[in-house]
Amino acid sequence: MAFVNQETREIQLKIVYYGPALCGKTTNLETIHRMIRDDHKGDFMSVDTAKDRTLFFDFIPLDADVIEGFRTSFQMYTVPGQVMYNTIRRIVLQGVDGIVFVADSQWPEMAANVESFRNLEENLAAQGLALDDIPYVLQYNKRDLPSVAPEHYLEFLLNNRDRRRPSFSSVATNGGGVFETLNMIARLVLHRFVRETGGGSDSDDFDVV
Ligand SMILES: Nc1nc2c(ncn2[C@@H]2O[C@H](COP(=O)(O)OP(=O)(O)OP(=O)(O)O)[C@@H](O)[C@H]2O)c(=O)[nH]1
Ligand SMILES: [Mg+2]
Numbered sequence: 001m002a003f004v005n006q007e008t009r010e011i012q013l014k015i016v017y018y019g020p021a022l023c024g025k026t027t028n029l030e031t032i033h034r035m036i037r038d039d040h041k042g043d044f045m046s047v048d049t050a051k052d053r054t055l056f057f058d059f060i061p062l063d064a065d066v067i068e069g070f071r072t073s074f075q076m077y078t079v080p081g082q083v084m085y086n087t088i089r090r091i092v093l094q095g096v097d098g099i100v101f102v103a104d105s106q107w108p109e110m111a112a113n114v115e116s117f118r119n120l121e122e123n124l125a126a127q128g129l130a131l132d133d134i135p136y137v138l139q140y141n142k143r144d145l146p147s148v149a150p151e152h153y154l155e156f157l158l159n160n161r162d163r164r165r166p167s168f169s170s171v172a173t174n175g176g177g178v179f180e181t182l183n184m185i186a187r188l189v190l191h192r193f194v195r196e197t198g199g200g201s202d203s204d205d206f207d208v209v
Contacts (some may be wrong), residue, residue: 001014001095001096001097002014002097003194008071009071010070010071011070011071011073011193012072013073013097013098013186014077014095014097014098014099014209015099015185015189016079016092016099016100017076017077017099017100018078018079018089018093018101018120019079019102019116020081020109020112020113020116021081021112023081023103023104023141023142024102024104024141024173025058025102026071027172028102028181029044029078030044030173031172031178032062036062039063040062040063040064040119041060041061041062042059042060045059045060046059048168052192058076058077061076062074062076065134067190067193067194068077075095077092079092079093081116082182083115086123087130089124090127093127096124096134096157097135097189098134098135098136098138098185098188098192099131099134100136100137100138100139100185101120101138101158102139102170102172103139103141103158104141105145105148105149106147106148106149107147107148108147113120114158117158132163135188135191135192136165136185137168137181137184138154138159138166138168139167139177139179140168140170141172142172143177143182144171144176154167155167166179168180
């Protein structure tokens with residue numbers, strides 16, 4: 001749910017990176033944070049356990065000049081993918097405007113991908129939200145590794161609903177596909193925002209970088 005402050009002329013939109021444990025969500029945000037110009041980003045916040053896994057969430061605010069007269073910022077979150085942290089995932093999903101579902105392309109991770117996708121739907125449903133009504137994109141990550149499922153198989157597994165969503169292959173560790181994914185979800189979220197508020201914008205031309 002976009003947060004609009006008419007007084008300060010600010011719009012905040014929330015994007016959540018979701019997916020199974022170790023699929024590369026934090027790596028996406030780290031890459032984005034590294035590549036964005038300093039004056040367009042806030043501090044990267046992350047809470048990790050001793051084992052280098054996200055415990056709560058990772059967060060960066062990104063500023064963009066896309067809706068005239070407003071300062072637009074994307075609040076970029078990731079959830080902890082480990083199954084036991086479901087309560088935290090639900091909290092992080094509150095008020096979400098757009099979702100990037102990151103899948104781990106490695107064959108042994110297929111069940112975890114499907115489980116996480118189902119978990120996303122359930123957690124949205126618990127808040128009265130239907131996944132089909134929310135802008136989302138898919139990202140098939142770790143394409144550099146040897147034992148990965150073909151993209152068409154991942155599409156069959158995760159992108160087989162009535163309406164196909166945009167999907168991207170990525171190697172989050174070297175940045176491949178990371179900005180294509182981000183720009184698409186940002187664009188979809190802006191389109192939705194403009195449609196719902198009746199405002200005007202050139203979001204077709206919009207790219208975060
Ligand atoms: N080879 C390869 N490794 C990757 C890629 N993306 C992420 N990794 C590695 O996968 C491991 C897990 O990445 P994270 O970004 O921490 O995963 P996460 O999805 O945030 O995991 P949780 O916070 O536990 O849910 C790290 O060692 C990353 O360096 C990729 O595209 N290719
Ligand atoms: Mg993480």
